[in-house]
Amino acid sequence: MNFRSALLLVPAVLLAQPQLDLLLRGGQIIDGTGAAARAADIGIRGDRIVFLGDGSQAHARRVLDVHGLVVSPGFIDPHAHVTGDLSNPSANANEAYLYQGVTTVVTGNDGQGPLDSGATLDRWTKQGVGTNAALYIGQGTVRREVMGMSDAAPTEEQLARMKSLVARGVREGAIGMSTGLYYAPGSYAKTDEVIELARAAAAQGGIYDSHLRDEDSYTIGLLGAIREAIEIARQARIPVHISHIKALGSEVWGQSTEAIRMIRQARAEGLEITADQYPYEASGSSVTASLIPRWAEAGGNAKLLERIDDPSVRPRLIEEMQANLKRRGGADSLLIISGRDRSLIGKRLAAIAAERNESPIEAALEIVKNGGAGVASFNMSEPDIENFMKQDWVMTGSDGSEGHPRKYGTFPRKLRVYVYEKKIISLPYAIHSSSGLTAQALHLRDRGLLREGFYADVIAFDPATVADRSTYEHPNVLAAGMRFVIVNGKIAIDEGKYTGALAGRALRRQ
Numbered sequence: 001m002n003f004r005s006a007l008l009l010v011p012a013v014l015l016a017q018p019q020l021d022l023l024l025r026g027g028q029i030i031d032g033t034g035a036a037a038r039a040a041d042i043g044i045r046g047d048r049i050v051f052l053g054d055g056s057q058a059h060a061r062r063v064l065d066v067h068g069l070v071v072s073p074g075f076i077d078p079h080a081h082v083t084g085d086l087s088n089p090s091a092n093a094n095e096a097y098l099y100q101g102v103t104t105v106v107t108g109n110d111g112q113g114p115l116d117s118g119a120t121l122d123r124w125t126k127q128g129v130g131t132n133a134a135l136y137i138g139q140g141t142v143r144r145e146v147m148g149m150s151d152a153a154p155t156e157e158q159l160a161r162m163k164s165l166v167a168r169g170v171r172e173g174a175i176g177m178s179t180g181l182y183y184a185p186g187s188y189a190k191t192d193e194v195i196e197l198a199r200a201a202a203a204q205g206g207i208y209d210s211h212l213r214d215e216d217s218y219t220i221g222l223l224g225a226i227r228e229a230i231e232i233a234r235q236a237r238i239p240v241h242i243s244h245i246k247a248l249g250s251e252v253w254g255q256s257t258e259a260i261r262m263i264r265q266a267r268a269e270g271l272e273i274t275a276d277q278y279p280y281e282a283s284g285s286s287v288t289a290s291l292i293p294r295w296a297e298a299g300g301n302a303k304l305l306e307r308i309d310d311p312s313v314r315p316r317l318i319e320e321m322q323a324n325l326k327r328r329g330g331a332d333s334l335l336i337i338s339g340r341d342r343s344l345i346g347k348r349l350a351a352i353a354a355e356r357n358e359s360p361i362e363a364a365l366e367i368v369k370n371g372g373a374g375v376a377s378f379n380m381s382e383p384d385i386e387n388f389m390k391q392d393w394v395m396t397g398s399d400g401s402e403g404h405p406r407k408y409g410t411f412p413r414k415l416r417v418y419v420y421e422k423k424i425i426s427l428p429y430a431i432h433s434s435s436g437l438t439a440q441a442l443h444l445r446d447r448g449l450l451r452e453g454f455y456a457d458v459i460a461f462d463p464a465t466v467a468d469r470s471t472y473e474h475p476n477v478l479a480a481g482m483r484f485v486i487v488n489g490k491i492a493i494d495e496g497k498y499t500g501a502l503a504g505r506a507l508r509r510q
């Protein structure tokens with residue numbers, strides 16, 4: 001073969017430009033579109049993927065041998081609750097997520113995003129972050145800023161103020177507005193108020209992310225809450241993303257089928273409705289959020305404590321809490337996972353009540369009076385989890401929170417349990433729902449796929465060992481199986497170990 005014909009076999013991109021920074025050679029590529037695996041090499045230069053194909057002629061500063069590994073886009077978590085971690089110099093590496101193969105997180109969900117989107121994004125850029133990170137402006141935060149913990153409807157002036165705060169947040173770079181309509185004070189906003197704020201977010205190009213008003217049978221019910229989310233999409237003309245979709249509690253088990261039907265119908269109508277999900281049977285909540293009715297929280301914590309001790313209110317409070325405890329499956333379904341009183345961690349509410357010789361509701365009220373506690377709430381049925389997981393508009397999201405294993409385990413767990421053990425979904429589908437689908441739904445440009453020109457957020461994992469290691473007993477154990485995690489072209493996990501790189505970027509709405 002003469003020199004000229006040999007050249008023709010070398011892709012033009014490799015000749016026209018200087019050598020590659022990184023070449024991943026010999027892996028099985030799963031590109032994030034949902035397409036099947038294929039053998040290909042990946043070339044990276046700077047922060048971009050510049051080559052996909054046969055790289056045997058390519059020169060690179062470093063070659064990573066990824067034979068036997070799956071190479072895919074870095075995972076994207078649409079719901080991570082890491083606003084505090086990312087701003088904290090001792091936690092900003094975001095290792096809990098890097099070890100899962102997550103290269104981009106979104107935070108500020110459930111209505112809790114900070115008021116100062118721009119300053120928060122600037123701080124991450126300045127201090128450095130281990131993963132890319134985007135955020136939401138929080139409707140709960142905005143309402144608290146303008147109206148405190150009041151459960152009243154806003155005056156025209158208050159509404160205008162809230163709208164301008166939401167608009168400012170999105171203008172400064174938030175990807176949209178999040179709501180936590182189940183929690184106080186977000187729950188005090190009626191649908192019309194939420195639509196007004198969603199319009200303000202939509203006008204700036206933002207999307208809408210919601211912890212639904214009810215995932216159970218507390219108020220309007222799971223299906224009523226899905227109807228409300230669809231109505232917000234329709235009225236505010238905004239893409240709606242439903243956080244951690246689930247049927248929470250035995251009273252609504254099986255309603256996944258009807259919920260899916262409603263969402264499919266709305267999508268057929270042209271509305272952009274998507275959702276995320278974590279693959280666990282327990283949700284993460286608090287004693288207060290799961291058992292105390294919202295009216296008792298109106299006015300804030302001091303008011304709540306007054307009501308607990310007010311003999312004219314306490315009987316009604318206890319009666320409603322009993323109903324809520326029943327919804328949650330009883331006192332054995334609530335496992336304390338965090339809180340001021342560390343001696344309670346790892347115990348079920350039933351056991352705490354038995355030890356103290358009091359009713360579970362009285363024990364719960366004592367816990368609330370002493371500063372509250374986080375719980376893992378065992379309330380989901382496996383058929384509903386699998387039903388939601390199979391929908392092509394449902395992506396992976398951790399909803400990571402202290403004390404729940406999902407913060408360290410969500411993405412590898414979906415692979416281990418639902419791809420490899422139960423075979424509910426295929427590997428290309430699981431990867432698509434953890435990368436390409438998410439980038440598309442959240443409008444994250446040039447991320448989520450292995451494609452020339454896209455940012456080099458790339459992972460290589462061992463399909464034989466990829467697994468979650470975190471449990472309810474030991475929630476903070478790093479996941480296993482990620483051999484290489486590359487963020488914007490820089491290696492963050494090298495041969496299974498964190499390198500110290502802070503290669504993430506603060507992602508602003510585009």
Ligand SMILES: [Zn+2]
Nearest residue numbers: 110211243244
């Ligand atoms: Zn939530």
